[in-house]
Amino acid sequence: MTVPEITPEERAELDKALLDALNPLASAIRSRATGLPEHRMWEGDPAEVALSVLATWKVVDAQVKSLTARAAGTAGSYGASYEQMGAAWGITRQGARKKWPEAVVRTPAATPITLELFGGAAALTRDPASGDWTWTGRGADGTHGAAGDGTRYPTREEAAAYAGAFLQEHAAATP
Structure with missing residues (x-):
């Protein structure tokens, strides 16, 4: 399996969808941090606002990593090898094993x-x-x-x- 390529149009749609999903979360996080209402998220020091967005991307990144690990575990439970997972992710078999160490659980041949x-x-x-x-x-x-x-x-x-x-x-x- 090769790493899928997306078209520039698909990339633009993905960017828009991610930003649309991020904005409400960024507003809620900034509101909790500053005590300002969510509709006033963009008010304030531009650097602080940009750092709020960056912090929100960190939350999204952690969630994507969790979902990715879950997908790798699901693939492993259906018999996918680290070699196959690495190919899907664009990394080596060893890289996949390091990235998702619990994804493939081998049942020893002696244990039917x-x-x-x-x-x-x-x-x-x-x-x-x-x-x-x-x-x-x-x-x-x-x-x-x-x-x-x-x-x-x-x-x-x-x-x-x-x-x-x-x-x-x-x-x-x-x-």
């Missing part, structure tokens, strides 16, 4: 997750090197199955869906 459905069971395992998932299982009818031909799945949920379909197909016959 057991899925019990329809009287059978399947073990979901994650390859620590690639981060991909696979499954093996035994249906209630005694049939053994596994992800076919070395098939790997990018997320635990996808592997579980295939394993669940196998277990349903090999459920014990109902009298």
Whole structure:
């Protein structure tokens, strides 16, 4: 994935949207700091007003960092690697790991997750090197199955869906 480029028009729209969102927050913060009503935010020493805006951007910056970390964590929970996150952010894999150290949680290959459905069971395992998932299982009818031909799945949920379909197909016959 490459870092997306935006057009000059999109950049102008983004700037306007950010400024429109910033102004009410800047007014509220300045009002609390000075005791002046929000509609008088722009009155006063120009340097103090500009510093109020700067302080407000700091608040926005912290919130953007928090939301970015949340997005990285969500991507990691769905199986994205640090290499993929780095590519999306325009940094190296190592840079992504440093920036979002908790985003990718590796489940050791030796610790399978057991899925019990329809009287059978399947073990979901994650390859620590690639981060991909696979499954093996035994249906209630005694049939053994596994992800076919070395098939790997990018997320635990996808592997579980295939394993669940196998277990349903090999459920014990109902009298």
